[in-house]
């Protein structure tokens with residue numbers, strides 16, 4: 001029988017529930033158990049594919065093409081859980097299924113209601129998310145306890161716990177102990193109230209994980225236990241990590257969470273949680289002395305979550321190359337206004353994916369600078385498309401070259417709409433999505449990095465390189481080093497004469513793992529590190545905003 005863990009959050013959002021859930025998955029896997037991971041999101045959008053990254057951060061794409069919440073990225077980076085479209089359900093998806101059934105007449109004249117129809121559909125969704133053969137199914141409930149919109153999800157997990165054998169369900173509640181600087185103390189009241197809200201619904205949390213910036217003073221766990229009806233030893237401290245988010249699983253093991261979970265669920269307790277390679281990775285990260293700095297020139301630069309997987313993948317490249325990777329976040333619009341001064345002293349340029357006009361000319365100018373100065377460049381999706389436009393304009397002399405996405409009437413659409421996209425009018429879930437094969441050209445840089453001839457990468461786009469321009473590009477020194485064998489779509493372009501100039505139509509950041517970095521990120525960081533060593537100017541900007 002599969003055991004279920006439900007993870008809820010209280011007091012405020014952005015507590016790191018996704019990271020904590022992923023860490024719990026990892027702890028169990030490191031005890032030899034198989035897990036499945038799932039996220040339930042209370043918003044009405046059917047999936048986050050239509051939401052702006054400014055609102056919701058990046059859209060994380062799975063192999064099967066599902067556009068999902070970015071927490072699923074944490075799940076894949078920390079665990080081996082196999083994620084597919086049943087790993088992320090929103091209220092919108094649940095409601096649209098129930099409404100479709102109602103229209104078909106499946107409810108045989110009943111009044112369709114939140115309880116039982118919506119809650120039944122949520123329970124079905126939870127069951128569908130259990131990968132066959134796993135020992136533990138972990139379900140994270142998005143939103144904050146007390147929100148109106150998450151109520152049906154909480155009601156459904158309450159009902160499910162009643163239907164499943166006693167002892168097979170564990171409720172974990174993640175909460176915040178705010179620190180009041182003026183009085184110099186941590187406060188438990190918001191936690192008491194949040195647990196009170198859960199208990200009103202009928203859910204008694206088994207484990208409380210308390211996020212805190214200061215260590216919990218002695219006696220605090222006892223007080224929380226008393227007010228929240230949770231055993232004292234089940235009140236766990238999760239301190240803010242100063243160094244790396246990859247410290248979270250280690251911290252939770254040190255707090256004894258792995259043993260509490262296994263004991264409660266009747267899973268083998270005598271096994272040790274083996275985090276040795278993970279601990280070694282963290283130790284090496286601390287020891288790394290070398291540093292390279294990479295500029296990310298993008299549209300959604302203010303919001304760290306908008307390019308979350310890219311920043312993570314860069315840090316994985318750092319792990320592999322034994323260096324720290326500093327990221328300098330530059331808004332593409334600022335680049336347009338201020339120019340190359342913003343790239344002064346960096347060792348690499350990464351232009352990420354995106355949609356829409358804003359900042360595009362800034363990205364193109366930054367790429368021109370990287371191409372001309374030998375600065376390592378990595379373009380992802382729109383970033384690759386911008387590289388193609390830059391090359392067309394400045395190496396091929398096609399001054400009006402552009403992407404048809406932004407200039408549908410342009411005389412040289414080097415990037416144009418994919419054939420099968422022409423008839424599509426609906427925006428949700430209609431892009432070229434998910435994992436597709438990519439054949440690599442022997443002898444190319446891409447081939448050297450991947451060390452295979454056929455790979456598969458995840459996609460999320462409507463526009464592609466226009467194949468009518470392939471010959472003039474090749475004549476100008478471009479190598480098309482990755483092509484989709486089924487549709488002959490350009491997947492990778494590179495400039496062999498440049499130290500590292502690679503543009504990819506797919507999203508390699510989704511497949512990078514801390515202990516198994518993506519080969520292109522690995523190669524890019526290696527090139528940036530080499531650049532930093534040969535970079536005598538050594539100028540380091542004060543704008544560095546993020547250290548991975």
Ligand code: GLN
Nearest residue numbers: 353354381382461462463
């Ligand atoms: N907007 C571009 C397209 O649809 C790029 C998409 C992306 O960067 N994810 O092709």
